[in-house]
Structure formats: C-alpha cells, structure tokens
Amino acid sequence: MKKFITLIAAIIFETLSISSAMAAEQGFFSLIGGGITPMKDSVSTSISLGLSLGGGFNFNQYVGIEGQFVLLGMATSNTLSAHPIAVMINGYLPIQERLNMFAKVGKSFTTVSSGTADTSVSQSAITNVYGYGIEFPYGEKMKYRFGVDHYDLSVVPGTTLSTNYINVVAIVSY
DSSP, X not given: OHHHHHHHHHHHHHHHHXXXXXXXXXXXXXXXXXXXXXXXXXXXXXXXXXXXXXXXXXXXXXXXXXXXXXXXXXXXXOSEEEEEEEEEEEEEEEEETTEEEEEEEEEEEEEEEESOSSSOEEEEEEEEEEEEEEEEEOSSSEEEXXXXXXXXXXXXXXXXXXXXXXXXXXXXXX
C-alpha cells in the first residue's frame, strides 16, 4: 500500500511540474482505470482489484456526463464480485492552473455475484453511485484522475452492502 501511495504522489508531482493550464475541455473523452476495493463476503473482508472502462462528454469546463463499466472484486480468492454499469453527472472545480477537483453522482445497473464458480448466485438492481477526487493533465490531450467511487451494492431489498473503489484513471480527450 505504501508503494501504491508513493507511486501516486510521484505521478502527481511529475504531472504538475510539466503540465499546461488545467480546465475540463468541452468534448468527448474515453477512460480506462484500475484500483483497489475492499470486498466483504460473509466470512471476511479482502482487498480486491477493480478495473474500469468508459467515456463521456464534457459540456463545458464545469459539467460533463460519464458512463463506465466496472469490474470490482477481481483476481482474489474472495467469493463476492460486482459489475456496475454506471451513468454519472460530473462537476469540475478548477482550483489551480494544473489541477481540478471533481465530484460525480449517478445511477448504476449493478450485478453482484456471490459464491464459487460452481455455486454462484447473481442478482441485479439499479443502485446509487458517487465519487470525488482530483484530476490533472499530462500533455495536451491526456489527463489523470485519482479518486474514490462509492458503489451501493445493495441489490437485494433490505440489505446494505457497499464498497469504495480507490482508483487511478487515464483519460484521453478528443
């Protein structure tokens, strides 16, 4: 975990030292990301991998819309995994020439699977998602985000299950 935080700090420092002015640009973008997420099953909580792929459109430097397909709880012995497909509204707040804060909120169609490959049970529902973090440029059309996305995984009525996806996302603007 210390190596992960050190790597993120190094990327932020390097990016801020060589980048141009920052503002969310109007237009389309695509994104790919990875990170970690605590996934809890009936026995224990384990840190699992998360992967995300998506895109969106920024209407101006303050507001955009984004869609993502996310795989949570991957590549572990954990018996719980989730696969949200999310649509979110993004808000950007430029705080420096080379740094934006962002927040996003939306809905996701979430499928949660529990059990082993032989005895897996899956359920799906429309759930809530929100996130926040910082965004900084790397070059003319490339940006990075460091953030946390909170996914509600309560697909069975009356249950309360959620996770935080701590991620680094690469964004290419078109």
